Amino acid sequence: MDVHEVIERVLARVKPGEGERKLVDSITRELIKIAEEEIEEFGLDVRPVLVGSIAKDTYLSGDHDVDLFLAFPIDVPLKEVREEGFRLARMIGERLEGYEIGYAEHPYVRARYRGFHVDIVPCYDVKDWREVRTAVDRSILHTRWVIENLGGRNDEVRLLKRFFKGLRAYGSEAYVRGFSGYLAEILVIHYGSFLDVLEKADLMLKQKIIDPARWLRREPEIAMKTVGREIKEDNPLIVLDPVDPRRNVAANLSWERFALFYFGAMRFLKSPSEEFFFPRTAVGDYRAELRRKGTHLVTLLFDPPGLVDDVLLPQIEKSARGIARALELEGFTVLGFDYGGDYIFIEVGELSRPAVRVKRGPHFFTEMGRRFYEKNERTWVEGKDLIAEKPQEPYIVDVIEEILERGNVALGKNVREAIRRADILVDFVPRRLEESAYLFLSREQFRV
């Protein structure tokens, strides 16, 4: 199929129709009105601002969470923004159809309204990056910049976002580390179109730095500091945020997710098809995968502490890596590991090891050799070396429990206790993890 034909077909699916547009429009207008009423009531100098993909008109059909920000004047103290802003957000939430509290840098409100998710987030009404005080303050600037620069290429963004989704490369959350919506918008604005972005997949990696707002000329010192820091962190791309030279928009993008896009773009340009945007999701059976590979899956299931993913997941990753490394040192073959908010997967070659291990000691004729000989039960000599045999736990579950008890494995500090009390499952996962187990074992997650 011709590439333009494919694009037409995809657009027909991702571009919101007239009815959807009207619905989104009326809902957002109602939300702003409710917010304005509550602000009035409250007697505060706060501006309700719509941000995110709905505000920028880059949302995908059927995928429209509303981001309603409550922008406080920058001379209000932070404590007041946090407390009063949260109180205001809850008051607006009360007017909607149920809400819950979310915790990021500050608490915020996650509500539902006429079937839409609505995030109500207090922030500062900053006019440029110098005024930014909290992480969410930039959103208003982002929204404004995209609206000013997109120049009608909204559908190109929709295509690129859907392309990322189809490749499992979309989302900047800590457990994804893919492309964010804002990054997709910047790439379209910078390179010109959806197809231009794909054609530049290799080039953008080689050039490494994308600077649409020309910060390197306007604020060379600050921008170079950002570049230096990001190069040191070895991130695949450095995209200087058009609204803030201190920030790399792609700071969270992992090499793996970039690679999914890299090979996806290559393959798509060679033989375009709708499949890339809407892959047939035939998730296989993880048990069959275990049989095919002749390997075993060990799962640690735990009750995580109530922390945001950005804090929690890196700690779980660190713990998973630590346990995998410890198992390797204990003599198991570790093929890989993966994790989620309350589990760690470790794929191993065998479930048990010998019941003894040999410990190589010093040369037998040395003073240390004599001590080693006296300290150990079963010793023998190989070449000049004394060798001792020691009993050890053979079964992997016992070994993991020993590793966790011994405590000399690097576990994230907030998850340490939870992981120590984890249930350890072998070659079996609860139903809700079956898909994750399959994606991990088959490596389809990062298959290219």
Next chain:
Amino acid sequence: MDVHEVIERVLARVKPGEGERKLVDSITRELIKIAEEEIEEFGLDVRPVLVGSIAKDTYLSGDHDVDLFLAFPIDVPLKEVREEGFRLARMIGERLEGYEIGYAEHPYVRARYRGFHVDIVPCYDVKDWREVRTAVDRSILHTRWVIENLGGRNDEVRLLKRFFKGLRAYGSEAYVRGFSGYLAEILVIHYGSFLDVLEKADLMLKQKIIDPARWLRREPEIAMKTVGREIKEDNPLIVLDPVDPRRNVAANLSWERFALFYFGAMRFLKSPSEEFFFPRTAVGDYRAELRRKGTHLVTLLFDPPGLVDDVLLPQIEKSARGIARALELEGFTVLGFDYGGDYIFIEVGELSRPAVRVKRGPHFFTEMGRRFYEKNERTWVEGKDLIAEKPQEPYIVDVIEEILERGNVALGKNVREAIRRADILVDFVPRRLEESAYLFLSREQFRV
């Protein structure tokens, strides 16, 4: 028990009694007489010489093989010594109670006479090391030197030999690499007594060089050359042969056998007992040992080519080491290996491995990465690296067959074909190898 009491008890068992002495005497005299008659018949200028432990009166009670050498004048050509000497040896053999042919540097005759083993070996009648032409020529010199220097300490030698035997450290054969009888004699002559030798176990290792005939003064150049060579070969001891400065009497002694003596001497001096000389030989069950250790035994059984042990065994060792190394590279845990004239043991942690292996490739965004991506079926990305999954044989027997077929494992050249056609047994050995399997798996062989 007091050490002298122990020594008395051991001596009572290893020192030949009056009756045994008379028997040995009469037998050796008869053998010499038979040899003289055949030499007479043959019309050759050959001298029959008794060598070895009987000639030196250092044999252990009940352990008396006769070494009858046929010493040819040194001006007889080598070919003649070999051919005529062998013919003469066979003629003497015909007069005894059955014989067979042995092959060392030259063919010789192994006969039986009145219940005794008799080796009949042609050699040159050399008067010193400069005349030595074949390996066996030195025996006459050794015998003479020991007789001249032992000074009545024959029983000390008997104690030491029995001590080595009890520790499984006796015998210079290629498959033992322990202390020879001649080495025991030299040590007693050099250090003074059985107990002196034991007390010097550590010192002799530290001094490294034992030179009873003072070759380093008498023939410094030749002796230093020998020392240099033996140091390079990293042998535990350098005992310059009192009859030949070019030779290290301990050249064949392995570190493992020396260690058996080293720790044995230490323990004996601390708490002497007859056990050291006559250990209770309770050989265990190799299957129980496998269960205890939670390991597996792979045995290669083959038909070795007809070669002397000194040539064959090093090649089998090299092959065993090569196969063990290859199995480790293939992902198996190898705990150890051992071998004999027609078998190789390899102890492993598991009998199978995953049915797939992962192959780490180049960075995904390089030209090599692109080629790797195109060449491989299942690829994914970890960090910047492309990874490919490859199928592999999981079962160890198939893996060994593959290793042997592929031919990139270092096998000894004369045993290569035999080992390639070996039968491969798993966790089972023929009855005749059960004891060897136990000694290997329990590491009692070199247990200290």
